[in-house]
Amino acid sequence: MRKLVVVTGGSGYIGSVLCPLLVEAGYRVRVLDRFFFGNTIPDSENIEKIKIDSRQIMQSHLQGAYAVLDLAALSNDPAGELDPVKTLDINYRARRRLQELASDIGVERYILASSCSIYGFQDGILDENSPTNPLTTYAEANLRAEESALQLHANGTDLAVTLFRQATMYGLSPRMRFDIAVNGMTLGMWQNGTIPMLRDGTQWRPFIHIRDTSKAFILALNAKRELIAGERFNVGCKEQNYQIMQLGELVAEGIGKKFDFTWYGDPDHRSYQVNFDKVKDVLGFTPDWTPLEGAKEIADALESGTVKPDIYTKTLAWYTELIEWEKRMKDLAPDGNIL
Numbered sequence: 001m002r003k004l005v006v007v008t009g010g011s012g013y014i015g016s017v018l019c020p021l022l023v024e025a026g027y028r029v030r031v032l033d034r035f036f037f038g039n040t041i042p043d044s045e046n047i048e049k050i051k052i053d054s055r056q057i058m059q060s061h062l063q064g065a066y067a068v069l070d071l072a073a074l075s076n077d078p079a080g081e082l083d084p085v086k087t088l089d090i091n092y093r094a095r096r097r098l099q100e101l102a103s104d105i106g107v108e109r110y111i112l113a114s115s116c117s118i119y120g121f122q123d124g125i126l127d128e129n130s131p132t133n134p135l136t137t138y139a140e141a142n143l144r145a146e147e148s149a150l151q152l153h154a155n156g157t158d159l160a161v162t163l164f165r166q167a168t169m170y171g172l173s174p175r176m177r178f179d180i181a182v183n184g185m186t187l188g189m190w191q192n193g194t195i196p197m198l199r200d201g202t203q204w205r206p207f208i209h210i211r212d213t214s215k216a217f218i219l220a221l222n223a224k225r226e227l228i229a230g231e232r233f234n235v236g237c238k239e240q241n242y243q244i245m246q247l248g249e250l251v252a253e254g255i256g257k258k259f260d261f262t263w264y265g266d267p268d269h270r271s272y273q274v275n276f277d278k279v280k281d282v283l284g285f286t287p288d289w290t291p292l293e294g295a296k297e298i299a300d301a302l303e304s305g306t307v308k309p310d311i312y313t314k315t316l317a318w319y320t321e322l323i324e325w326e327k328r329m330k331d332l333a334p335d336g337n338i339l
């Protein structure tokens with residue numbers, strides 16, 4: 001009998017790659033998602049899909065679950081500023097409530113999809129014990145959701161809570177995102193022959209492929225409880241801390257084009273590097289992918305037309321559009337009906 005893993009936000013950029021890999025790894029999956037970016041999960045007898053807001057999840061949605069992987073969120077800094085109160089509701093309070101529900105009904109494992117952005121921008125190489133410095137509502141909500149999980153752990157819950165501080169991702173997904181660095185650079189190079197480069201290119205950031213992050217989730221699900229309960233892991237690898245200019249060069253090389261770039265934005269001197277020893281030493285995690293390979297797979301998909309840079313692929317633009325629709329609907333149909 002396959003163990004059941006509940007994945008909130010399972011139809012997102014990471015989830016749509018992770019869920020089929022969970023099935024391959026021998027799990028059953030239940031996706032709980034609003035499907036803001038459509039249904040991007042393949043049909044499978046081992047995958048159940050439920051359209052639900054993460055703020056409305058009830059015990060019945062978790063029934064029979066071995067683990068909860070908590071991915072549902074407004075998933076970047078600018079989207080998190082559209083409505084900071086709602087961001088805290090979705091990215092923090094709904095998660096705290098879910099952690100408590102999971103603990104109450106005897107789910108064994110909970111993994112939070114947090115982010116390295118909670119470190120803010122600090123000098124030096126940051127490990128799991130470095131001070132945090134959340135600079136946006138998105139980062140603040142992640143940090144609070146981590147704290148509520150750790151509080152449950154400190155209170156002696158049987159639920160093994162694990163916090164994944166993920167590097168910025170790249171790679172091809174059925175719910176594609178072109179609003180993250182490698183993917184956006186690849187699109188720019190493919191469309192215009194030039195990489196959009198955030199000034200001044202010397203800033204450091206950590207990166208990881210979505211298939212590798214997915215692998216880390218599976219390693220943690222399979223690991224002994226004492227290795228992961230109450231633990232924070234930076235998820236990424238030392239070698240994939242890059243300066244943005246260097247990253248652009250790799251993207252161009254991956255696509256096989258001459259490196260060229262066009263500046264955008266104000267000079268961004270915010271920089272950070274992350275230490276990933278713990279995830280390697282404790283979970284045995286090593287990545288299979290590099291940004292060069294990630295850029296190549298995306299460029300190939302753009303070339304063959306299997307991925308299109310439509311509005312669904314720009315997270316902020318799509319949520320902004322949805323909010324516009326909501327306003328129009330309220331204005332046009334105060335009783336909820338157009339006709």
Ligand SMILES: NC(=O)c1ccc[n+]([C@@H]2O[C@H](COP(=O)([O-])OP(=O)(O)OC[C@H]3O[C@@H](n4cnc5c(N)ncnc54)[C@H](O)[C@@H]3O)[C@@H](O)[C@H]2O)c1
Pocket residue numbers: 008009010011012013014015032033034035036037052053054055070071072073074075076090113114115116166167168169170175177180315
């Ligand atoms: N992609 C990255 O580079 C990255 C890096 C670090 C951390 N993370 C975190 O990993 C998680 C997943 O990121 P992603 O890139 O897949 O984002 P995504 O935006 O592609 O996916 C988020 C999913 O959550 C769903 N969702 C949003 N609000 C919801 C709600 N109220 N109720 C139910 N479902 C809701 C969306 O429909 C979507 O399917 C997020 O928590 C994100 O903050 C992502």
